[in-house]
Amino acid sequence: MSYVWYKKGEPLLAEIQAFRRRQSCAGIWYIGQMGIVLGWNGKILCVDPVLGPMPDEDGVDRRNYPVPFSPEDLSVDYVFCTHDHGDHMHRETLQKLAAANPELRIFVPKPLKPQLAAMGIPENHIVGVCQNETFCPGNQEKEQILVRGVATAHEEYRYDEEGCSETLGFVFRLGTLRLFHAGDTVVTRELAEELKKEQGLDVLMVPINGRDMERHERGIIGNMDCREACWLGAETGADLTIPLHYDMIGGNEENPLVFADCMERLYPERKYHIMRLGECFFLLI
Numbered sequence: 001m002s003y004v005w006y007k008k009g010e011p012l013l014a015e016i017q018a019f020r021r022r023q024s025c026a027g028i029w030y031i032g033q034m035g036i037v038l039g040w041n042g043k044i045l046c047v048d049p050v051l052g053p054m055p056d057e058d059g060v061d062r063r064n065y066p067v068p069f070s071p072e073d074l075s076v077d078y079v080f081c082t083h084d085h086g087d088h089m090h091r092e093t094l095q096k097l098a099a100a101n102p103e104l105r106i107f108v109p110k111p112l113k114p115q116l117a118a119m120g121i122p123e124n125h126i127v128g129v130c131q132n133e134t135f136c137p138g139n140q141e142k143e144q145i146l147v148r149g150v151a152t153a154h155e156e157y158r159y160d161e162e163g164c165s166e167t168l169g170f171v172f173r174l175g176t177l178r179l180f181h182a183g184d185t186v187v188t189r190e191l192a193e194e195l196k197k198e199q200g201l202d203v204l205m206v207p208i209n210g211r212d213m214e215r216h217e218r219g220i221i222g223n224m225d226c227r228e229a230c231w232l233g234a235e236t237g238a239d240l241t242i243p244l245h246y247d248m249i250g251g252n253e254e255n256p257l258v259f260a261d262c263m264e265r266l267y268p269e270r271k272y273h274i275m276r277l278g279e280c281f282f283l284l285i
């Protein structure tokens with residue numbers, strides 16, 4: 001597996017910011033684990049960014065590769081965190097992003113709002129989201145961005161007393177494009193049916209690191225595996241499936257070529273793409 005950045009630092013930051021001037025296309029950058037940056041219609045969005053160390057109990061960093069840039073160097077409008085695990089809702093990253101971006105809005109599952117505030121994130125930055133809520137993070141008329149929270153199961157569905165899911169995936173409707181970022185989840189019939197409601201996802205971004213007894217015994221809650229990720233792509237009819245969440249954390253990796261092998265053998269008619277770290281994938285409308 002390659003832990004080398006295709007692009008990082010200033011060239012990557014410049015490429016991301018250049019998307020603020022682009023029309024009629026979206027950019028997806030992979031920044032490690034489940035982290036992506038999206039560029040669309042003058043706005044920069046980010047999902048599950050981890051731009052700092054991931055220390056274990058002994059203080060040893062579990063990251064397999066360095067960060068591509070410091071969070072304070074990223075100009076970003078909207079950040080989405082799928083759940084409260086450190087490889088998705090990363091305290092240092094969010095603190096620095098909020099400090100560097102005074103207008104930043106951070107969207108999290110509604111039950112996690114107090115946790116985010118306890119991290120020292122000013123409350124004016126925090127927006128709670130409940131599943132099946134469709135909202136525009138900014139100015140819908142100008143930006144053409146709609147987002148829908150989808151309840152996920154990591155590895156089980158968990159809801160607060162008001163019925164709001166503690167873990168979410170996010171559907172991003174960018175103009176006519178439909179993208180889904182799953183966060184951490186296993187595959188369930190409910191998830192597949194929720195995604196079918198989008199009537200044609202252009203991109204499905206899913207974790208592939210799987211789950212097993214050995215990792216459960218180490219306290220690692222699991223995700224769908226490669227074969228399940230391929231099935232979800234086929235079942236939902238997503239045009240393109242992108243496997244994520246297989247590389248950053250030592251002891252919880254998967255080889256994305258296993259995903260590729262499943263696709264080639266089981267769904268040879270389907271498209272997929274394995275992202276290089278720091279690579280931009282362009283989507284034209």
Ligand SMILES: [Fe+2]
Nearest residue numbers: 085087088184
């Ligand atoms: Fe995770």
